[in-house]
Amino acid sequence: MIFNILSEFQDGITTITINRPTKLNALNKATIKELHRAFKAADEDNETRVIIVTGKGEKAFVAGADISEFAGFDKEKGAKLSAKGHELLFDFVQNLSTPVIAAVNGFALGGGLELAMACHFRVASENAKMGLPEVSLGVIPGYGGTQRLPQLIGKGRAMEMIMTGGMINAEQALSYGLVNHVVAQDELLTFCDDIANKIKKNSPKAIAEAVKSINAGFKTGVNGFKKEIKGFGKCFGTEDFKEGTTAFLEKRKANFTGK
Known part of the structure; x- marks a missing residue:
């Protein structure tokens, strides 16, 4: 059986990995629910001092949402989809008591970038590319993108990213303040572990x-x-x-x- 989410605990750190590499770790309803359960379990575990979330493989953190699931929705279903996503995952992660670090390996697009932005801060691999391409599908970011992106990088840059639907690379993301650090991909999780080990020494x-x-x-x-x-x-x-x-x-x- 293949699980959409892998969760591993070691030395006070729980690493949650989105395990859909053949789909570039795209978020579908099942994966969002599994992520909710994984984050909730880690937050309630007294031994877990820091949570790291990443994507399986070298290509993508999360390359967006599963469009096939909502292509036929009307406006009421669309609004419910957004509200449920906020409740289960995006607002949920932002408000966790346990620090959450996003280890952004590769593409973080649409819902993937929105998940990374919901985390408390972000570290990117050198090959990371980030964007909110929703307007190219005739919709706006619906998992917090229109709110968190301006908070992180400023209104003007957020407007440009959202309106163009374009991607920025890791160095641009660093200069914008969207990510805290950029490291080589093979050093990404080790680097995040090092930060987590500093955090977990504190109260x-x-x-x-x-x-x-x-x-x-x-x-x-x-x-x-x-x-x-x-x-x-x-x-x-x-x-x-x-x-x-x-x-x-x-x-x-x-x-x-x-x-």
Whole structure:
């Protein structure tokens, strides 16, 4: 039996791999549901401190959605498709308490780039190419692309990318701020592991509050500063805070438990 998703845990890091290489790891309904379950399980696992998501093979992270599944939809079905995708995967990933790194290997197009943008940050291989080609199909990005891309690279560049439907390469993505790093493909997962190992040394409780505070600043009608103040205060009631401050005063490394 071939699974659409592979999930592997090692040393505090869960790596989720989209396993549809013959379809360039395209997202269909089944894959989105499996991704939801995999992310949920990793987030609820106390041993998992960081999640890395990538695509199987060397060609693609995710080369888009499975167009055949929605080509015959009307406007009501289209809206439901978008809403369900946000709920199960894209908004879900953005708001996870566990840090999520997208290891973008190859093409990240349409829903693939939208998944990468929903992650907390992105690292790309040198051969990566990214774009939102939806307008060439007579539709707009429906999994957060029109919102997250401007937040990451600015309104003008986002308008150009979405209106032209064109692709940018890894170096352009780096210069735009769409990705944090560009590395050789054979070094991609090792590089992401190195970042994950730095993250997992820190307090899971504090990181979860930081994610909430940062996300709040991008939500309409939400005061990010007030969210930060509340999150800052909450940290003082955790065992991680006691351990972190005690370790600092005792001049030793902290051993955080995520409590």
